Amino acid sequence: MASRAALAATRSLDVLNFLAANPSQPYSLTELARALDTNPSSMFGIVSVMTEAGYLIRLPFQKTYRLGPVAAAIGQAALHQDPLLEFASDEVLRLGRELEVEAVVVAAVGADMVTVARAGPEGSRFLSFVGQRVPHAAPVGSIFTAWADEGAVQDWLDRPSPELDEPEKEKYREVLDVVRHDQQAVVLIVDRAWRFGTSASIATSSKNDMLVPLLSNSQHRVYYIGIPVFDVQGKVSFGLFTSGTSTRLSVERINELADRLHDAATSIMNRIGAHAPTPVKPDRKATSRPVSKKASTG
Numbered sequence: 001m002a003s004r005a006a007l008a009a010t011r012s013l014d015v016l017n018f019l020a021a022n023p024s025q026p027y028s029l030t031e032l033a034r035a036l037d038t039n040p041s042s043m044f045g046i047v048s049v050m051t052e053a054g055y056l057i058r059l060p061f062q063k064t065y066r067l068g069p070v071a072a073a074i075g076q077a078a079l080h081q082d083p084l085l086e087f088a089s090d091e092v093l094r095l096g097r098e099l100e101v102e103a104v105v106v107a108a109v110g111a112d113m114v115t116v117a118r119a120g121p122e123g124s125r126f127l128s129f130v131g132q133r134v135p136h137a138a139p140v141g142s143i144f145t146a147w148a149d150e151g152a153v154q155d156w157l158d159r160p161s162p163e164l165d166e167p168e169k170e171k172y173r174e175v176l177d178v179v180r181h182d183q184q185a186v187v188l189i190v191d192r193a194w195r196f197g198t199s200a201s202i203a204t205s206s207k208n209d210m211l212v213p214l215l216s217n218s219q220h221r222v223y224y225i226g227i228p229v230f231d232v233q234g235k236v237s238f239g240l241f242t243s244g245t246s247t248r249l250s251v252e253r254i255n256e257l258a259d260r261l262h263d264a265a266t267s268i269m270n271r272i273g274a275h276a277p278t279p280v281k282p283d284r285k286a287t288s289r290p291v292s293k294k295a296s297t298g
Contacts, residue, residue, distance in 0.1 A: 020131030026064035089117040091264040096120025107238040108144040138172050139194040143228040146180040177282045187223040219248040227261040232274045
């Protein structure tokens with residue numbers, strides 16, 4: 001009986017997660033069953049209970065389902081119960097308005113990254129709406145992994161498809177060292193390949209072709225800039241991100257965005273008495289901060 005109850009609870013969560021990640025339209029019973037690999041009769045029981053409880057709303061004419069008022073209330077309650085998240089939501093609203101870019105708050109949840117707040121004009125399709133999930137797998141989400149334990153690092157390296165070979169994993173481990181030192185991730189797309197922007201001294205002292213020097217007067221296609229926000233225990237609670245645009249950005253503009261994200265992260269952490277750990281020097285002769293001169297150290 002306990003296993004059946006657990007399965008029902010898991011499937012209910014699957015329905016909530018699916019509808020949250022696909023908010024643009026309601027879904028029929030058949031579509032939900034197919035998307036979640038569940039037989040229609042079982043799905044009918046699940047959505048019936050969820051509808052009665054207010055987690056879903058059934059649209060009778062279309063015979064489809066969408067998230068209901070109780071789901072919305074839970075989201076608001078979560079904001080009020082988590083000071084960091086509430087403060088971060090306020091910050092992204094300000095960033096989106098002042099910088100005229102897409103600013104998002106992202107949390108790492110198991111093997112996924114989830115958008116929990118956003119503001120500003122639509123940018124890339126990366127984490128562009130609340131509830132969207134993407135796999136937390138290399139190269140995405142390095143700001144969460146850089147301060148994680150070895151088991152979490154290994155999981156992050158093992159999740160990509162196709163699988164990474166050992167030399168690639170070693171390159172990503174070096175990338176994590178740089179992210180930890182820089183306290184940010186500037187993820188670039190160079191010749192259709194993932195790259196990480198950092199200072200010239202770090203990039204040139206390494207043989208890692210994933211590291212790209214951010215030189216004055218150069219321009220880059222930015223996938224995203226991510227900054228970690230730490231809790232009072234020194235763990236990454238979530239990240240502040242700004243996604244790239246269809247045009248290349250100058251290093252000066254990358255500097256500006258990174259600095260403003262760092263300022264926002266520091267403001268959030270100061271409000272609860274938290275601070276970022278002291279930057280850890282990579283295993284090379286580099287000591288300089290990369291793009292931004294405003295690293296969050298408390």
